[in-house]
Amino acid sequence: MSAAEGSNVFSSWHSIGIVVLLAVLYWAAHIVLSQRNSAIPAVGPQWLKGLTVVTRHREQLLWACSQYPDRLIRIPIFPFGGAVVANGSKLINEIRTGPDDTFSPKGAVEKFIQSAYTTGSIVAETALHKPIIRNQFTRNADSVFLDLMDEIVFAFDNVLHLPESQEWVSFPALDTFVQVLAGCTNRVFVGLPLCRNREYQQIVTNYATQVVKSAYIINMFPDWCHPVIGRLVTRPQKYVEKLIGILGPTIDERWKSYRVYGKEWVDKPDDFLMWVMQDASPGYLQSNEVLVTYVLFINFASIHTTSMQFTHAMYDLASHPECVEPLRDEARATLRDHGWTKTAMEQMRKLDSFMRESARMGPTNLVSLPRKLLRDWTFSDGTMVKKGTYMGASTFSVHFDEDKYANARIFDPWRFCKDEKSSDKLVASSTEFLAFGAGKHACPGRFFAANEMKALLCFVLLNMDIKLMDGKGRPTDEYFGNSIIPNRSAHLLFRRLECGERPRMMAS
Numbered sequence: 181m182s183a184a185e186g187s188n189v190f191s192s193w194h195s196i197g198i199v200v201l202l203a204v205l206y207w208a209a210h211i212v213l214s215q216r217n218s219a220i221p222a223v224g225p226q227w228l229k230g231l232t233v234v235t236r237h238r239e240q241l242l243w244a245c246s247q248y249p250d251r252l253i254r255i256p257i258f259p260f261g262g263a264v265v266a267n268g269s270k271l272i273n274e275i276r277t278g279p280d281d282t283f284s285p286k287g288a289v290e291k292f293i294q295s296a297y298t299t300g301s302i303v304a305e306t307a308l309h310k311p312i313i314r315n316q317f318t319r320n321a322d323s324v325f326l327d328l329m330d331e332i333v334f335a336f337d338n339v340l341h342l343p344e345s346q347e348w349v350s351f352p353a354l355d356t357f358v359q360v361l362a363g364c365t366n367r368v369f370v371g372l373p374l375c376r377n378r379e380y381q382q383i384v385t386n387y388a389t390q391v392v393k394s395a396y397i398i399n400m401f402p403d404w405c406h407p408v409i410g411r412l413v414t415r416p417q418k419y420v421e422k423l424i425g426i427l428g429p430t431i432d433e434r435w436k437s438y439r440v441y442g443k444e445w446v447d448k449p450d451d452f453l454m455w456v457m458q459d460a461s462p463g464y465l466q467s468n469e470v471l472v473t474y475v476l477f478i479n480f481a482s483i484h485t486t487s488m489q490f491t492h493a494m495y496d497l498a499s500h501p502e503c504v505e506p507l508r509d510e511a512r513a514t515l516r517d518h519g520w521t522k523t524a525m526e527q528m529r530k531l532d533s534f535m536r537e538s539a540r541m542g543p544t545n546l547v548s549l550p551r552k553l554l555r556d557w558t559f560s561d562g563t564m565v566k567k568g569t570y571m572g573a574s575t576f577s578v579h580f581d582e583d584k585y586a587n588a589r590i591f592d593p594w595r596f597c598k599d600e601k602s603s604d605k606l607v608a609s610s611t612e613f614l615a616f617g618a619g620k621h622a623c624p625g626r627f628f629a630a631n632e633m634k635a636l637l638c639f640v641l642l643n644m645d646i647k648l649m650d651g652k653g654r655p656t657d658e659y660f661g662n663s664i665i666p667n668r669s670a671h672l673l674f675r676r677l678e679c680g681e682r683p684r685m686m687a688s
């Protein structure tokens with residue numbers, strides 16, 4: 181290395197060092213200031229100890245909640261800074277039922293993903309996707325499920341290629357399931373053949389990862405830096421343009437047919453893209469730019485959440501091999517009566533209980549019900565929280581509450597199928613189960629996601645054996661700010677079953 185190159189490297193490391201130092205100082209000041217003069221107990225009297233909550237995660241959050249039962253607690257959880265977390269059903273319920281003009285989910289999401297710079301604000305402002313997920317996904321649930329099932333078979337065959345010889349093959353679990361889910365989920369978002377286009381799949385999955393990573397970098401800096409940092413670290417337009425290149429011809433074709441046949445269009449596609457095209461008002465909202473932005477956004481909301489939750493379940497299944505045969509027996513019996521249908525997925529109580537228990541022990545977020553307070557608010561215990569504060573509910577302290585769940589720290593796969601309570605179903609959200617949030621903003625995609633994950637798990641159970649790598653226990657979860665990520669580098673072993681049971685109505 182020449183002297184000039186050496187000094188360049190040195191000066192760029194020097195600049196990075198200064199930027200990191202400034203970011204750390206900013207965080208320290210921010211946390212200290214947000215803790216001062218507050219009646220809300222703060223975890224960790226000094227900012228440094230407080231910051232360790234970000235890295236020591238679950239146990240510290242649980243410790244904090246055990247120290248302050250039924251209180252609001254201030255926790256410096258990234259990226260919300262000194263976030264106020266409600267501990268106990270009563271306070272969580274106040275957030276759950278609080279008015280939107282005060283407890284704003286939109287405000288929290290804007291901060292979390294820095295939407296102004298990462299995704300753009302058009303989706304947040306027009307929000308066409310929410311009624312579509314609530315209405316069209318529900319109305320078309322049976323046909324959506326058949327498409328999904330068809331794609332699950334194709335995606336697993338295509339991604340895993342398990343040998344006929346029944347040897348064990350090892351796969352990086354999370355990456356593999358992201359790939360499988362990118363195909364299956366997009367069958368419902370954009371249909372065939374695009375959902376199988378590898379370049380398309382890569383764009384939508386990379387976009388989601390990029391949004392999260394860029395938002396983290398932006399959030400490390402004070403708000404006044406965001407316009408500069410935001411433009412430096414994000415390139416949403418790059419993804420939009422690439423996707424227009426792939427999706428544009430399909431959209432143009434669809435417009436042509438739609439304009440010719442209108443409601444009489446017999447084989448009109450039934451997928452998310454078509455539903456947005458129909459619901460968008462004429463003009464800019466019907467442009468290719470906005471339509472592909474919606475496709476990117478729906479992928480962002482669904483692919484990583486579902487693959488993380490599904491990977492948690494697969495790690496649990498591999499670590500509890502005693503659950504395999506009871507789940508297989510239930511699946512065989514139910515599918516014999518109902519075929520590979522949505523109804524069958526809803527009938528399997530053991531499978532539902534297993535998935536809910538897995539989501540209870542391994543949710544995807546430390547703090548659920550994320551909200552930004554748009555005005556000062558006094559809670560029923562008299563505590564006043566200031567406008568601008570980010571709030572939420574501590575998922576683990578609810579999920580590990582011994583009053584609600586006996587032996588809460590033990591994985592009990594059949595915990596939720598011991599009696600017939602409908603409130604114990606995987607999709608039932610409440611102040612006792614926060615994996616999908618709760619209240620009117622509880623995840624609208626959870627019905628779809630639950631059926632998708634159950635169908636995937638059934639397909640695995642009836643066509644493959646799985647196990648952990650030899651000598652390894654359940655891979656440990658990773659914590660990244662508010663996210664609980666199933667171990668990203670762990671592998672699972674798969675082996676083809678000699679007499680696998682392929683879904684009968686499959687076209688491919």
Ligand code: HEM
Nearest residue numbers: 285481482485486489549615616617618621622623625629
């Ligand atoms: C296992 C997979 C999933 C998990 C764990 C999950 C989790 C969540 C959580 C915790 C929330 C916040 C709820 C709240 O603020 O109270 C949420 C909101 C949301 N989710 Fe999901 N989600 C999943 C799958 C999906 C899918 C597949 C879609 C789309 C098809 C989707 C679309 C949305 C949307 C649009 C919102 C915002 C709702 C609102 O603000 O009213 N999610 N999700």
